[in-house]
Amino acid sequence: MKVILSQDVKSLGKTGDVVEVAEGYGRNYLLPRGLAAEASKGAIAQLGQQRAAAAKREASALADAEALAQRIADAKIAVPAKAGGNGKLFGAVTNADIAEALQRELAVDVDKHKIEIKAQIKALGSYPVEIKLHRNVTAKGTVSVVAA
Template sequence: MKVVLLENVKNVGNKGDIVEVKDGYGRNFLIKNKKGVIGNKENIEMTQKNKAEEEKKIAAERQAAIDLAKEIDQTEITITERAGEDGKLFGSVTSKDITERLEKEKGIKVDKRKVELEMPIRNIGRVEVKIKTYQGVTGNLTVIIKGEV
């Protein structure tokens, strides 16, 4: 019996797959629990159409993320914090500070969890910060830390 899976089923297949299963398993488990539908011509065509739409959507999201990463690469922000005479900040600059300043100055909204900082910035200077925009796509933001006495 052919079944089109509506969700991931362990040891059978993933959502959207067309699988061949035994009749009893298909009728009594997959279809009854709404984990799949009978693999007739209409359901198979609908599944293939949905897969194509999903791929287009993913491609559009990826392209938007690549464009955002290019914009971030060309962006430079300045953050001014209190610092001592030796160039060390009294506090630190965190990913939250960076995302707030980026949104305020440039209008680019990024989730603070996407900013890849190993440790908060504690010194004056120029720092390259990686910002992940999509899986495998990152942009390098230039952050200039200035100190005020």
């Protein structure tokens, strides 16, 4: 019997896959537990429409992420921080500070966990950062730490 998986099943496949299983396995295990649905013509057609819509959303998200990556690469992001006379900071600039600066200067809401700093920022100056915007898009930008 053919079924459409509703959830990932370890030995069969991922959500949305159409797989051939034994009659008893499908009727007695997969269907009652909600792990799969019978693969009728209508269900397969609906699955095709869902996949097409998901592909369209994914393409749109990728295009948005690439545009945002270009904006971040072109922008000058300034992060104000308290510093002593010799240019050393009182503390360090964190991912949260950079996310806040992005929100303030570019009106872009970025999760602080998606910002990657190569080394701790403990002095005034310019530093490279990478921001993971999408599974396939990473923005590279420069953050300037200025005295507050």
